[in-house]
Amino acid sequence: MKVVNGHGGGSFLVWTLVVQLVLCGSGVYTTDSTKSCTLLKESDSERKVLNRLEPLAHKNFTAETKIGTESYRYVFQLCGDAGGVPGAGVIQYESKKTKPTVIGMYNATQAIGGSDWVMLIYTNGDSYDAHCSKETRKAMIMISCNKKVDMGQMNVVVEDRERGQDCFYLFELDSSAMCEVLDSRISAGSIILIIGFCLLAVYLIGGFLYQRLIVGAKGMEQFPNYAFWVEVGNLTADGCDFVCRSQNREDARAYRGVATEPKEEEPEERDDHLLPM
Structure with missing residues (x-):
């Protein structure tokens, strides 16, 4: 038992010396x-x-x-x-x-x-x-x-x-x-973005592992909530198509312009042949 205590005390002194050397090297202990x-x-x-x-x-x-x-x-x-x-x-x-x-x-x-x-x-x-x-x-x-x-x-x-x-x-x-040392401060917006990215990473990685290991999905179906995101993507594409793309529509009758070119004269229909001879 004494030998064990002796080894323990020696190890403690060695670790204490190592910590002091590391702290001195890192500049924690400084001489004024x-x-x-x-x-x-x-x-x-x-x-x-x-x-x-x-x-x-x-x-x-x-x-x-x-x-x-x-x-x-x-x-x-x-x-x-x-x-x-x-x-x-x-x-x-x-x-x-x-x-x-x-x-x-x-x-x-x-x-x-x-x-x-x-x-x-x-x-x-x-x-x-x-x-x-x-x-x-x-x-x-x-x-x-x-x-x-x-x-x-x-x-x-x-x-x-x-x-x-x-x-x-x-x-x-x-x-x-x-040189003046500037304190690095993270804004509230940066904190929100970091938290958002972390949650997104947890969602993607956890969902992928669940779909692959528990559900046994393959291919694109391994993506978490694949059907939901496909539907969202389709709805988004339809909305963009409706709002952003131009389509050929007939102008309202009230806004039709007057034709500037003269119309061709239609041939006069003669009904002389209908008269009795």
Whole structure:
């Protein structure tokens, strides 16, 4: 008895592990990675916008650009250490420098969203050396809906540093995660049609089996209520013939037209031969 219980307990643990693995693979168990982002001003609306970006978590997105002889490479990660730099959401690698420049920190995040886009803003990056009044850098990532790609290539749009303040780096990224999911709702008419088709299928299949197996019908007589439907078909055909088909009918006498062609003169009958001689 103990052996049986032991096998039963082992089977239960195995099945539990299998179910957990299936659920994890299907996405039922998810890690709320966006909680790592600290909003500048905590609000439910911005937190909901961040939650929409959950499918993009734990992934590094890179982009490269070249200005003159200098080349730059950017790395972005959602609410994670970009390029392994602690606290950095976006970093910049310059060809002439070995140490990356932090463009924005994910502990100073803003999130603005629409129906099919999200603007993610990382602030408190490294300070400019001689531009923008030496203020801290800021990264803006525009993530837009694109149903054709799960996670597209990140592109550098512009680095706006030719102003006194509020300079920024602008990036763009396409993802199907931003596309609005439409709830599929079946109308009342569709439900009625589905029920009607189901009843018709049950009627035809059940009637066919009854006629063939119970009654022993053959050929067209296997069709349920064959005589009734033949009669209905004949009556329908007669009705269509009466309503739709034209037949030759004589016009009423009052509507007969007057003949335009002159009638031929009939030969005059002579009765001279009847006179006595």
